[in-house]
Amino acid sequence: MNPEPTDNQTLFQQVDELLKAERWAQAEAVLSQALCSGSGPIPLWRQLYVAYRQQGNIAGATQVLEMIVQATPGDLHSRFDLAEMLLLQGEFTRGWREYRFRYRQDHTRMFERHIRQPRWEGQSIIGKTLFIHDEQGYGDTFQFLRLVEQAQMRSGAHVVLEVNEEAYNLAHGVRGYHQLMKRGTLPPPFDFHCELMSLPAALGLQLSDLPGRVPYLFADPARVEKWRARLADLPRPLVGLVWAGRPTHANDKHRSLALADLAPLAQEGMTFLALQKGPAAEQAVTPLAGMSLLSLSDEIHDFDDTAAILRVIDTLVSVDSSPVHLAGALGCPACVLLPFQHDWRWLQQREDSPWYPEMRLFRQLAAGEWKTPLQNVAIALKKLKNKPE
Structure with missing residues (x-):
């Protein structure tokens, strides 16, 4: 049994080790006891926010951030985290207001463009x-x-x-x-x-303004015809696969998969197309048992190719990455695999996306548990296969 911490710094270090080990519930238990009076150092409250969020306690995480922001308005990191919590819950008015702090933090200042002209705030500027x-x-x-x-x-x-x-x-x-x-x-x-x-x-x-006009992006007709001819002889339905996002993404460890993880999707009479780019594309060299898989990775030169393919195939199955948003903007069907801790734009407890009418969301029910969402995607693909022409 660990000795009881003698000061806040010792407690912080103890909890930090728990958080690094992803022992969220244990970190919460230690902090809840230490902060039960409702007061305490802000760094400990920030740790409690992390423990809450990682366990899916969005209400608790938001409450902690509200307290931190009220106590220390200059804590821009917490204000941006609050923006994401608010947007995740569909509270767009306050969420967008706090979202402006995304470039005010030490690790993001370098990305802000410093422009002398004023930022447009929604007013009429006819003639400008x-x-x-x-x-x-x-x-x-x-x-x-x-x-x-x-x-x-x-x-x-x-x-x-x-x-x-x-x-x-x-x-x-x-x-x-x-x-x-x-x-x-x-x-x-x-x-x-x-x-x-x-x-x-x-x-x-506001949420009520979505989705607006969809599609609002359009594939090049010549590219579409090129890819239609390329894929014409393959058995339908045609299902595009993207199993990994950008490796440098902050949450990539939890959102990305290996191609082998998608084995439960394999079905007879269905052609799977690997649309993966980047280092993970090499995984398509090794075929999956029972899956008719064709890798198009080397033939895809840009997003124009990807857009054209999305217009030809029957659906995309992808982790949260740029092809998902491209499919949505094109008005193409897509099944999105979401980790337990996902990006704010997918909101909570929805199987659809207000941003993209043709999209279905398949969420993890617990961190690291992909079995259920993959089974549900497989069921959706079976229905697609059995759908009358």
């Missing part, structure tokens, strides 16, 4: 130029390009839209911009700017 620029990951870009048209209508401005090079071709189909440019090129003079993921706050986006 509004520079909208993307940020963060590819999935974020695909998800929030939907708001460019609304921003133009609300502002009345001449809109210059800047996106990363990988999304540039697809962004041509977005409504609402007057000039499209690639990140890294010099923009024309502008009066106001807004990050793509600050548009929800500027527009006052």
Whole structure:
């Protein structure tokens, strides 16, 4: 039995070891006893927040963060965590307001673009130029390009839209911009700017506003015909597979799988297509027993290829990664495998997504337990196979 800690620093170190070992319940028990008076050092309360969140106690985690933010308004890390908790619960008004702190933390300051012109806050700026620029990951870009048209209508401005090079071709189909440019090129003079993921706050986006116009991205018709011909002789249904996200993602350990983990999805009379990119794509070299699998990884050169494939196949099965958001923006069917601790944008206890009408969510019921969601995806695929033409 561990000796009772003699001071807060010893207690912090003890709990830190428990958290690193992912012994969430034990960490909560130690902290609950130490903080039972309702007071105590903020670092201990932050540890309690982590223990709550990792166990799925979102209400408790939110309550702790509310207390921390009230006590120390300058704790920007906690304010951003609070934003994610609020958005996870569909509390968009406060959530978007706190989300602006995403670039105010020590480890994110380097990602903020320092622009002298004021940020657009949703007001009418007829006759002015509004520079909208993307940020963060590819999935974020695909998800929030939907708001460019609304921003133009609300502002009345001449809109210059800047996106990363990988999304540039697809962004041509977005409504609402007057000039499209690639990140890294010099923009024309502008009066106001807004990050793509600050548009929800500027527009006052609510759950009831979703999904809006879908699809809002469109695959290149020539690419679609190319891939339709490429896949024409394969037995349907055609199911795309993406089993791993970006390795550097903070939650990749919990959200990504190995291809072998998808073995329960194998069914006769169904063709699986590996759409995986990155280091995990090499796993497709080893076939899975009972699964008719064709790897397209080496043939996919960009998101335009991925978009075209998504338009041809019957459904995508994927972990939370950029192809999921691309499928959603294209209005293509997708089954998304979500870890127990998932991103805020998937909300809670829903099998659907308000962002994407053609999407179904398959959630872990406990951390690390993929058996149930994979079984449920297999059932959904069987129904797809038996669906009349």
